[in-house]
Amino acid sequence: MTQLITIIAPPRRWLSVNWRELWRYRDLFIVLAWRDISVRYKQTVFGVAWAVFQPVSAMVIFTFIFNRVAKIESGDCTPYPVFLYTGMLLWQYFAGILTKASNALVANAYLLQKVYFPRVIIPATAIVTGLVELGIAAVVLAGLMLWYGCTVHWLGLLLLPLLLLITMLAALGCGLFLSAVHIKYRDVGHALPFLIQILMYVTPVIYPVSLLQKYPVIRLLMLWLNPIAAVITAARAGLLGHAAVDWTALGIAAVSALVMFIGGLCYFRNTERYFADLA
């Protein structure tokens, strides 16, 4: 019988990610993700309808204010509600992961103090729960597109897994970093809702990037520094086919998302041993 030998000693300075151990704990990841999904709508009257209600009501209000009143257009011939809802779906996926991941450690502090497992699992489950909500809300997008007579372009559907992956990496990278900071400084809990609100306005969710034509520097900064901006723009171009996909911006977004993910993961990995003392 091969025996597992564990040596518990003071932590070294730099720790690499123990992928083998993560793989051993894959079942815990599945069960925790499933717990979050299944608990989410327990003891609610409307249940899963909430996943639809939130983006739809936001869409109705935003369409009225930004499109009808403030006269913001989609910039091409896409009907504004479809344009807006596409952006909002991806944005909410990003914001959802970021929020859930950042709060995950604090919310599960009692687990950190009682049992050992790779801590990354807790914030990482947010990518699955977010995906389920995205899937439900996407049904409405299909309905909207039918209603407005838009056709779905195959390029967008092919691109979708890549776009989701970029969103996931960027959100989880930031989320891992913030959750590790959050367990030490609870300020994160106060700052985060505000930060996400601000981020939404510097992301082309309610307006097209083309609106920034007079400010080319800001436009470039946004597309390069904010991976979600490029993802949303590419999703609209790909799915609705009214514009060409900006591959350069998308490539840069992919790289910056990867950098965020690796950075967040490394920071998390090297602080995780002290989480139980801080929780």
Added chain:
Amino acid sequence: MSTPAITVAGLSKMYRIGAPREPYRTLRDSVAGAAAQVVRQVARMVTGAARHARGNEELWALTEVSFEVNQGACFGIIGRNGAGKTTLLKILSQITPPTAGQIICRGRVASLLGVGTGFHPELTGRENIFLNGTLLGMTRAEVRRKFDEIVAFAEIERFLETPVKRYSNGMYVRLAFAVAAHLEPEILVVDEVLAVGDTAFQKKCLGKMEDVASHGRTVLFVSHNMAVITALCKQAVLLEHGRVAAAGPADDVVRAYLATAAAAGTSSRACQPIAPAEHDAAWGGTSRIAFRAIRLVNNAYPTFTVHWKEPLTLEVEFAVQQPARNVVFSVTVATLEGVGIFRVHSNDLGGRLFSFEPGIHRISLVIENSLQAGNYLIALGSATAMGNVPLAHVAKAAGLEVLDVALGEEVAPQRGGQLVNGAALWSEPVQC
């Protein structure tokens, strides 16, 4: 002779009881301290002295702890509250890293530091078995394989599809332990989980644990219950102030523990001094009577801690400033929020009134303890019986902790919410 299952060598753990353990701050504190905080933080970041700036207060929870546990042994860890038992278990379970030294574990380690870790109240019994099982290190396939066995052990077949928030406490604990009992690690680390649950189930769990040890697996076991330690464990270690005070055969170590506990009971009693500023100004401050200290006499702990149902023997020291007649004392036990639970007066049940000349005096009382496990406040008061002139009052003379373990065999029922234990005799039901 086989190699030991666990080798602990020179293990030390230091906590800084300054910055990192800072509790949640109130808004008022935050606003007041915010400016100073920011300045200090920035200064610290600039000078790079982040860790050591406020790190003067070091607490060594463990110092140079070394011992070995043989393969297939049941090993006990004992010691008073704050001796470092939990810290040791946390390091063994890899929840927190040591500051120095190392542990070598040969085999898969599973630890039970709480009952029903990760149980979610909204999920059903079935769902929680999977959740808890995977958290404790099983795969889903393993849980599925042992599922029926777990359910049978916990005796909850009928309630599998009921959310655990509707479970009685007994069912909850049974389910939690059933999952844990079916782990198959080479090393099992257990913290005082047997302090809950009814006696019959405890016996069943103890049997299961002996079973585990007899199958060549190693069990590390922390308990306050010395009878259980001597019954289960062959070897044990006694921790005192983070150091190993005794190690060897369990019987000897338990005897050493009882000797120190008895000594502590007579020499170092829990004592809480009372400052003049703590006196209620509306009751005249300290102008007539000044409480000086309150002691808890009968316990083995250096803190205001008693076991469940253990009577409270209090000793109150006070200074009388001017001659006083017809004096009555009162002791109030209240919740942490200040809601009074009960009050006893020195003239209750035909007790007499006191007269004092100026000087320092002492009075003792024994209070029957029907409090549930939890934390409480003790308030002291004094007044004259005739005319009810207030003499002195201290709202927070001391905090009191009632443990959820009794001194004897009895176990505190873990019902939520209530403050005191009731006692009643019930008739047979009669059909109307």
